[in-house]
Amino acid sequence: MSASHPFSELGPSLLLDMLESTGLHPDGRLLALNSYENRVYQLGVEEADPVILKVYRPGRWPKDALSEEHAFAEELAAHDIPMVPPLAFDGHTVGTHAGFYFAVYPRRGGHAPPLDDADTREWLGRLLGRAHAVGHARAFAHRPAMDPQSMGTGSRDFLLGEGWIPGHLASAYASLTDDLLVDINAAFDRAGGWSPIRLHGDFHPGNILWTDAGPHLVDLDDCLTGPAVQDLWMLLSGDRTERTLQLGDLLAGYEDFHVFDPRELVLLEALRTLRMMRYAAWLAQRWHDPAFPSTFTWFNTDRYWEDHVLALREQAAAMQEPALSV
Incomplete structure (x- = not known):
């Protein structure tokens, strides 16, 4: 092969x-x-x-x-x-x-959950609360842990070291990610002694199959140890008011089955930033696979990297805002 x-x-x-x-x-x-x-x-x-x-x-x-x-x-x-x-x-x-x-x-069928519905969000919160109660019961021995160094610093160093960042953006990207990593680590410090648990790790709507009988979950390929909020934040979208409402619905169901530590909310934008950094590095690391250039045709263009730097600047501002609260 x-x-x-x-x-x-x-x-x-x-x-x-x-x-x-x-x-x-x-x-x-x-x-x-x-x-x-x-x-x-x-x-x-x-x-x-x-x-x-x-x-x-x-x-x-x-x-x-x-x-x-x-x-x-x-x-x-x-x-x-x-x-x-x-x-x-x-x-x-x-x-x-x-x-x-x-x-x-x-084989199981289904479609993405209707996340614009409050009852759906509360149902998913109950599902996550039950899953996290199981995840809290014991520890992984062979799966990775949520690690700002590997996801953030490792991704940044790979992209810069292997020359993926265009020359006219390299200095700005290096300076920006230096600052982002300081803020990410500070967020983890502020979150304090949250309890790491076994997580789905990639809990976005595409990994939830919704049917008339409710949801079922697929794809634990990225399961890992980390903070509970990692399985919550990808279900949030829109402006701050909308995300606050959505989070309240999720936690209303979640806390029927598992206690949520509100200190973890300070990690939300830090985790979003880490995912953005890791996603860019993941695409670059897989570029030798023919499926990637033929599918992600927009990747590794000047426009892509310019938009990526802009998005990271927006994250730098988002991490200075107060954490969501419910």
């Missing part, structure tokens, strides 16, 4: 063989689904419902970390939290085939 094209060998024959190695019998139907960090496919199965085959990016996670992700999904499901865990074959959920780790999931 070419190091520059991690998934270049994932042709239909290999994917069908991969699924067949679990003991399932594919019927030849294969549909690629939108996914970039990993590769995800829907495969038909003889005399059974189709399944979802997730092929992990080589070198990203060791097997222990994948097993721990799957165990967390199973633990959530065992507590009646609507999580979609992977299927087990011979007692194992992480498969290995042709040098790839993979997992097989039951």
Whole structure:
């Protein structure tokens, strides 16, 4: 397998063989689904419902970390939290085939939640409160922890060190991110002794499948240890008044099942800034994968980097504002 094209060998024959190695019998139907960090496919199965085959990016996670992700999904499901865990074959959920780790999931449908509805937000708050009560019960051993250094400093140093920032912006980007990192670390200091818990880690609307019966959760690929607010802030949007209202609805449901530490609210804009910095570095680090240049055609243009610097300047101002409160 070419190091520059991690998934270049994932042709239909290999994917069908991969699924067949679990003991399932594919019927030849294969549909690629939108996914970039990993590769995800829907495969038909003889005399059974189709399944979802997730092929992990080589070198990203060791097997222990994948097993721990799957165990967390199973633990959530065992507590009646609507999580979609992977299927087990011979007692194992992480498969290995042709040098790839993979997992097989039951197919579940749904659409993004209607976040403009207060009842929906309170329902999602209850769901998160229940999930965080489970996440608080024990610790990860092999998953990462929320770390401003790796997400912020590491991302910044990679982009500058590898020459991704255009020359006319490099000085401004370096100075701006110096200041941002000071403010981010100060926010973590002000938040005090919040309790780290196991989190979904990437709790945006695209990872919530909504149905008439309510939500169910997918994709724990970024699960990690961190502050509870990491799983809340991506559900907020709009101006300060709108975000305050949305946060109140979420926490009204959340605190039915788990106590929220309000000191964590000072981290909200710091976490948003870290995600923005990490996202730019992630795109750059994956640019050798042919799926990225063909999909993210707007990336690595002067306009992209100019907009990125502008957005980070806006975050610098946002981090000077008082934290949201409810």
